[in-house]
Amino acid sequence: MRDIPIFTTEYGVASLVLREIPYRQEAYICIHSSCQPKELLDECVAFCRSCGAEKIYARGHKIAEEYPLHTAIVKMRGIAQIDENKVACLFPVTEDTIASWRQFLNERLRNVDNAGTLASQGEAEILQSGGAYFVHHGGTLLGAGWLKDGELLLIAAIPGEGERVLHTLLSIQKEQPVQLEVASTNVRAIRLYERFGMIRMEEIRRWYKIFPLDK
Numbered sequence: 299m300r301d302i303p304i305f306t307t308e309y310g311v312a313s314l315v316l317r318e319i320p321y322r323q324e325a326y327i328c329i330h331s332s333c334q335p336k337e338l339l340d341e342c343v344a345f346c347r348s349c350g351a352e353k354i355y356a357r358g359h360k361i362a363e364e365y366p367l368h369t370a371i372v373k374m375r376g377i378a379q380i381d382e383n384k385v386a387c388l389f390p391v392t393e394d395t396i397a398s399w400r401q402f403l404n405e406r407l408r409n410v411d412n413a414g415t416l417a418s419q420g421e422a423e424i425l426q427s428g429g430a431y432f433v434h435h436g437g438t439l440l441g442a443g444w445l446k447d448g449e450l451l452l453i454a455a456i457p458g459e460g461e462r463v464l465h466t467l468l469s470i471q472k473e474q475p476v477q478l479e480v481a482s483t484n485v486r487a488i489r490l491y492e493r494f495g496m497i498r499m500e501e502i503r504r505w506y507k508i509f510p511l512d513k
Contacts, residue, residue: 299349309338312358316349321415322408325351326505329358336361343509354509365506369411370482376496378468378476386440386466391430396421399430402442406454411481412505413452433463443467450478460490468494 302314310332318324325346332338339361346354356362391399400416407413416424424430429446432439433455441455441463448471455463468476479502480487488498 305342305345307338307341309334309341312338312342314342314346316346316351317417318415319346319350321404323350323352325349325354327354327356327358327362327508329356329362332359332361335359339508347509352510353507355505356508357503357505362506362508363504365508365511368483368505368507370501370504371412371479372482372488373477373479373499373502374488374491374496375475375477375499376494377473378464378471379495380465380469380472382469384462384465385469386433386435386462388466388470389432389434390428391425391432391442393425395432396425396430399432399442402439403452403454406441406456407452411483412479413481416452431467433466435462440466445470445476448474448476450476460487461493464490464494 299316299319301316305312305314311330313328313330315326327339327342327346329335329338339356342356343354355368356365397418400418400421404415424444427446430444431442433441433443439456440459441453443453443463444451445467450467453463453467476496478491478496480491
């Protein structure tokens with residue numbers, strides 16, 4: 299399902315992120331301008347629900363702030379402190395392995411806020427950009443990640459191996475700045491990043507839960 303960058307009604311303009319509906323039944327609304335924001339939001343919600351969304355989040359206008367906060371997206375940055383004794387083996391993703399890499403990340407990140415689903419249509423772009431890896435140790439798959447131009451875009455690990463996977467991925471960027479974005483609700487990940495020397499720089503956006511509302 300495709301996103302709608304410009305969703306126009308008589309009440310205003312918004313963007314609709316619909317690509318997560320087939321995978322997570324989630325939709326996102328970003329309000330750009332509106333003379334009647336409540337009516338615009340109602341129309342956006344109705345459209346997202348008609349597309350199959352069971353959870354809907356919004357931002358971009360004060361009307362969204364009247365709803366419960368779902369999560370804030372935080373930017374973190376720092377020079378990672380790497381323990382060479384905890385660095386495993388990195389294997390670059392290839393055309394033959396990218397489908398398995400994508401499937402692993404999607405499965406591990408399915409219930410993580412702000413973790414978008416990787417679709418097969420994006421495989422060629424990922425391969426071209428580089429920075430996608432598997433992390434192995436002793437023949438066992440520990441995790442996978444995507445580190446591009448000093449930004450940690452994705453990381454996932456099997457239970458108990460998050461620290462080793464992070465040491466391994468960030469060893470590529472040793473003694474150089476790294477930045478990432480993480481949902482404020484992902485407390486375990488934030489604590490892990492902080493142990494590596496990453497600090498919270500700023501809150502870059504907030505998503506509010508529009509539908510369903512708890513009774």
